[in-house]
Amino acid sequence: MKMNKKTLTKLATLFVGVFILGSCSTDPKSPGYEYMPDMYRSPAIEPYVDYGEIRGRINEDVKMKMSALTPPAFTIPYYEGKDSAFVQMMLPYRRMPDSTYANVAPFYGWTTSKFNEYELAKADKNPILLNSKDSEATFKKGKELFTAMCQHCHGEKGDGKGPMVLSGAYQGSGIPNYSTLQIEEGQMFYSIYYGKNKMGAHSSQLNKEEIWTLVHYIKRFQDKNYGKFDKNGKAMWGVSADASKESQSAKPVGM
Numbered sequence: 299m300k301m302n303k304k305t306l307t308k309l310a311t312l313f314v315g316v317f318i319l320g321s322c323s324t325d326p327k328s329p330g331y332e333y334m335p336d337m338y339r340s341p342a343i344e345p346y347v348d349y350g351e352i353r354g355r356i357n358e359d360v361k362m363k364m365s366a367l368t369p370p371a372f373t374i375p376y377y378e379g380k381d382s383a384f385v386q387m388m389l390p391y392r393r394m395p396d397s398t399y400a401n402v403a404p405f406y407g408w409t410t411s412k413f414n415e416y417e418l419a420k421a422d423k424n425p426i427l428l429n430s431k432d433s434e435a436t437f438k439k440g441k442e443l444f445t446a447m448c449q450h451c452h453g454e455k456g457d458g459k460g461p462m463v464l465s466g467a468y469q470g471s472g473i474p475n476y477s478t479l480q481i482e483e484g485q486m487f488y489s490i491y492y493g494k495n496k497m498g499a500h501s502s503q504l505n506k507e508e509i510w511t512l513v514h515y516i517k518r519f520q521d522k523n524y525g526k527f528d529k530n531g532k533a534m535w536g537v538s539a540d541a542s543k544e545s546q547s548a549k550p551v552g553m
């Protein structure tokens with residue numbers, strides 16, 4: 299009985315040893331033999347992965363095919379938290395595309411509005427309120443977004459002379475000079491979200507918070523004091539915009 303126990307322990311140790319050593323590999327870059335690869339590598343489909351070749355196995359059907367698809371309409375991000383303003387911001391944009399978008403990608407097949415939504419959007423106000431404390435942070439974020447997503451067409455100065463226009467890569471006209479653009483902020487949002495003529499829609503690349511941040515950023519091209527506060531914390535730009543800050547109710551109206 300005693301002898302048997304010893305033999306068993308020896309056998310078990312040997313087995314475990316073989317098991318562990320067996321997973322080693324001489325290739326320093328190789329993780330060795332993986333007994334349950336799905337436990338370390340997510341089998342979920344991830345964006346920007348070519349699933350046509352996984353660890354040397356070729357699947358011709360999906361090779362070179364895009365795995366990142368535009369999320370279905372009205373998809374909202376998962377959020378665990380209690381910030382209702384943030385939730386409001388992440389909910390789908392309340393304006394539908396109007397009928398002029400019926401055959402425009404990526405809104406093909408969407409239910410379109412029978413109203414002139416662009417006209418109605420005049421009433422929408424930027425829900426991101428500017429105040430003397432964090433206004434500049436909003437403009438800093440706006441600059442980052444603008445540089446990455448818009449500047450190549452609209453130009454660093456917002457004059458419509460971006461590098462793509464100057465180099466001739468963008469063949470077309472109609473890029474406005476922001477300083478003379480006479481539209482309301484809600485309309486800016488609508489056009490950035492759904493696109494307009496030669497400008498594509500940005501609804502799948504930017505969320506509403508980012509677009510409203512850009513709207514603030516664009517308005518500084520129109521008034522260099524926009525979003526600036528004097529040392530007493532008083533808004534330095536136009537009267538109507540002046541009223542829009544601190545006194546403005548926190549209720550988001552432009553969503």
Ligand code: HEC
Pocket residue numbers: 444447448449450451452468471472473474479481485486487489490494495496497498500512516
């Ligand atoms: C491919 C070049 C291109 C890119 C990139 C681009 N735009 Fe435009 N944008 C245009 C053109 C062209 C127009 C003029 C559309 C028209 O009125 O026909 C325009 C117009 C606009 C307008 C005025 C819309 C209106 O209703 O008159 C705003 C605001 C705007 N763009 C903001 C942005 C922002 C913000 C970005 C970046 C997220 C951006 N654009 C990216 C080409 C571009």
